[in-house]
Structures are given as structure tokens and as C-alpha cells.
Amino acid sequence: MRSEGISRARFLAGAAALGVAGMTGGRAAAQGRSGLAYRGVSYEVTDGETAETSWNAARMRRDLRVIGDELKANSVSVYGDGVDRLAVTASEAVERGLHVWLQPRLGDRPQHEILDHLAETGRHAESLRRQGARVHLSVGCEFVLFVPGIVPGDDALERVRNMLSGNFDPVTMRRRLRRFTARAAKVGRSVFHGPMTYGAAQDEEVDWTLFDLVSVNYYSYFPHRADYVRELRKYRRPGKPVVISEFGACTYKGAPEKGGMGWDVVDYDKPQPEIVGGLVRSERSQAAYLTELLDVFESMSLYAALVYNFVTPDAPHRADPRHDLDLASYGIVKPLWGAPDQPTRDWHWAPKEAFHALAHHFARSAT
Known part of the structure; x- marks a missing residue:
């Protein structure tokens, strides 16, 4: 579970709508190069905490241009709420x-609203x-945390604590x-006729017969690569490609070891949110973890891997480490606000070491 505060057509010429058979063939073709048919990044479309950091169509278009042209990704996971935002962003991608x-x-x-x-x-x-786009549908993410009524709690943060x-x-x-x-899978099948999956937490028991692909949000840390391979083998199912629907790390020393709870280092009860624990910023640690895992995924010829995530606008980078909220972010770019305490309309981001390492x-x- 990631929170970062608990708070993203010229269709391909000749591209055909993908079915499971076409999906498998694309995988085989890509394995000759890298072992991954799709490699990319997650992009959130949910509104932010302020008008300045909320989803913006012009900013989204610039970000997607960078993801394709500079990051060299061939895939993007568009996730969040708001059907219009999801639709516009997916179409632009x-x-x-x-x-x-x-x-x-x-x-x-x-x-019922979620469905x-x-x-x-x-x-x-x-x-x-139907227009020829290469698109997969994921019916959701880690329902145990985001859907009320599965575990106690009024919101995702409270459910995490419980x-x-x-x-x-x-x-x-x-x-x-x-x-x-099962209800979500049935709804998804009723409206979408391409490859479908679900973004599961690592320890979820999912009936994968409902889906075409096995997708896992993967946040493990091991000192040796062989341990990743050993753990990832358990997700294999006959005839079902394996997708790493999320993987990532925050931006401080020791963050990879904290995995999916790396974000939980901010004291929001202070007048200004403050990083706790005397953390040391390390873009290098984040970059090294991401590229090591990509090597593992490629060595196993998994189907796809999506880095979590591109940017977290409400977690700005600041010179003062106590208030450098980007330390607690999984983003591969760092937001730079125009004012110390609040974003201005022209806030921007700068690439981290992880961005450059992934682009390479x-x-x-x-090739």
C-alpha cells in the first residue's frame, strides 16, 4: 500500500485489438530483446490537495510526452478516479x-459506486x-485497502493501521x-473485451481464473537477486503472463528495505508536515533498486513492469531535509514548488537519478 499522504488519435498504424493470443505473441517477440513486452511507469490522474497540484490537461500532455520521448517507456499505467480524467489521459497516451x-x-x-x-x-x-489501441484493463488495485467493507476502517489509512x-x-x-x-471481474468483462487483470497486493489470494494476466504490486527487498526470482516464481500460472503492476522505492537510504510502507515517515500533525527519523536523502538508492529489479524481471521474461510512480505533486523537494517531502515519495521526478509553503501555478519537476537510470x-x- 502506498499513500504519499493518502491523498493520472493517432492510433498505432496497423495495430490490432489485442486478445490473449495476440498478447502471448507480443510477449514472445519482445523476449528476444529484453524479456519484457512492456516497460513503463504509473501516472496518477486523481486531483491533488490544491488547485495547483490537481490534474491538469496541459501538464498531463507534457508529462506523457516526456514519458515516451525522454524516459523511453513504451507503456504507461493510467490510474486514479474521475472517468473523464482517466479517459482523456488514456487517449492522449x-x-x-x-x-x-x-x-x-x-x-x-x-x-456500488466503485463498480x-x-x-x-x-x-x-x-x-x-476497438479503434486499434493497445490497451489492457485493470479492474482496480488492492481492494482490501481501497474498498470499504472488506476490513474495518473509514478510509484507506485507517484500514492500513488496522x-x-x-x-x-x-x-x-x-x-x-x-x-x-468476482463482482469487479464480472463488471469488467461485461464492458471490456480485451485482456483484463487486477492489481493485487503481494499476499492477496486471488482467483486468477477470472483474469487473463496475473498482476502484482511488488515491493519486496532482498540482498540477493536469487531471492527475488524464488519469490516471483509463485505468481506463475499456466497460460497467464505475469505483470509487475507496481514496483518502487522512496528516496532515502534504507527506503527499499521498507518497501510498500516507505511513505510512512511523515508527521502530518506538525504545523508543517515533517520527515521523522533523521532520514538521509538518496536518489542513488532509489535508482539502484529500480534498475536491479528490472534486471530480475527481464531475466525471468515477465510480461510487463510498471514503475510506481512518475510524480507526486503534493510531495515537494525542499533543501531542508526535515521538510523534504519528496523523501517519502516513490516518484522518479521531484516536484519543485514556486513558494516554500505552497505550490504556484508554474510549479515544475526535475528528474531524479532514477529517471535517468530508467531512461538508459x-x-x-x-534495441
Whole structure:
């Protein structure tokens, strides 16, 4: 579970709508080069905490240009809430020649609203697919955290705390999770006729017969590569490509070891949110972890890997390490606000070491 404060057509000439058979063939063709058919980054479309950091169409277009032209990604995971934002962003990504994973992520709302939101998003994905776009639909992400009623808690953060403290019934949780996942798969199939998956947490028990691909949000840390390979083998299923739908690390020494809880180092009760624990900024640690895992995924000829994530606008980089919220961000670029305490309309970002390392890795893999 990542929070970062608990708070993203010129269709490809000759591209055909992908089915499972076409998906497998694309995988085989790509393995001769890198072992990954798709390599890219996650891009969030959910509104931010302020008008300045909220989703913006012009900024989105610039970011997607960078993702394709400078990061050298061939795929992007467009996720978040707001059907219109998801649709516009996915269409722009397709226009720029990117493969798209479209994942609605409406959280902390009644279950029927979450499913309705999925249906509307799926209809847009199907429209893109019918026009020849390369698009996969993911019916959601880590339902146990984002969907009310599976574990106790009024919001995702409270559910995280309850799970960490053991304040839930595992048997009830698994039953409710299976039930909702089946409902989401049924809704997805009713509106989308291409390859479909679900962004599962590492320890979720998912009925993968409901989906065409196995997708896992992967945040493990091991000192030896062989341990990653050993753990990842358990996700293999006959005839189902394996997707690393998220992987990433925050931007301080020791962050890779903290995995999916690396964001939990900010004291939001202070007048100005403050980094706790005397953390040391390390863009190099983040970059090294990401590229090492890409090497592992490629060595296993997995189907796709998506870095989490491109940018977190509400986590600005600051010179003072106590208030450098970018330390707690998984972003591969760092937001630079125009004022110390609030973003201005012209806030911008700068690439981190991870951006450059990934661009080099992606470019090399594509040759």
C-alpha cells in the first residue's frame, strides 16, 4: 500500500485489438530483446490537495510526452478516479504511441459506486481497443485497502493501521475480498473485451481464473537477486503472463528495505508536515533498486513492469531535509514548488537519478 499522504488519435498504424493470443505473441517477440513486452511507469490522474497540484490537461500532455520521448517507456499505467480524467489521459497516451494499462481507482466510496466507476472506465477502454489501441484493463488495485467493507476502517489509512495492528478477521477479509473481486471481474468483462487483470497486493489470494494476466504490486527487498526470482516464481500460472503492476522505492537510504510502507515517515500533525527519523536523502538508492529489479524481471521474461510512480505533486523537494517531502515519495521526478509553503501555478519537476537510470535501461532494452 502506498499513500504519499493518502491523498493520472493517432492510433498505432496497423495495430490490432489485442486478445490473449495476440498478447502471448507480443510477449514472445519482445523476449528476444529484453524479456519484457512492456516497460513503463504509473501516472496518477486523481486531483491533488490544491488547485495547483490537481490534474491538469496541459501538464498531463507534457508529462506523457516526456514519458515516451525522454524516459523511453513504451507503456504507461493510467490510474486514479474521475472517468473523464482517466479517459482523456488514456487517449492522449495512445495518441503518443504508448501502450496503456487503464486502472480506475475510486476509493473510500460505497461498493456500488466503485463498480459503476469501473464500468464507465471499462467502456472507454473498450472504445480505445476497438479503434486499434493497445490497451489492457485493470479492474482496480488492492481492494482490501481501497474498498470499504472488506476490513474495518473509514478510509484507506485507517484500514492500513488496522491491518498492521491485527485489528481484523483474516477469514472474513478473504471471503469479502473474493466476493468483491468476482463482482469487479464480472463488471469488467461485461464492458471490456480485451485482456483484463487486477492489481493485487503481494499476499492477496486471488482467483486468477477470472483474469487473463496475473498482476502484482511488488515491493519486496532482498540482498540477493536469487531471492527475488524464488519469490516471483509463485505468481506463475499456466497460460497467464505475469505483470509487475507496481514496483518502487522512496528516496532515502534504507527506503527499499521498507518497501510498500516507505511513505510512512511523515508527521502530518506538525504545523508543517515533517520527515521523522533523521532520514538521509538518496536518489542513488532509489535508482539502484529500480534498475536491479528490472534486471530480475527481464531475466525471468515477465510480461510487463510498471514503475510506481512518475510524480507526486503534493510531495515537494525542499533543501531542508526535515521538510523534504519528496523523501517519502516513490516518484522518479521531484516536484519543485514556486513558494516554500505552497505550490504556484508554474510549479515544475526535475528528474531524479532514477529517471535517468530508467531512461538508459529502457532505451537499451528497446534495441
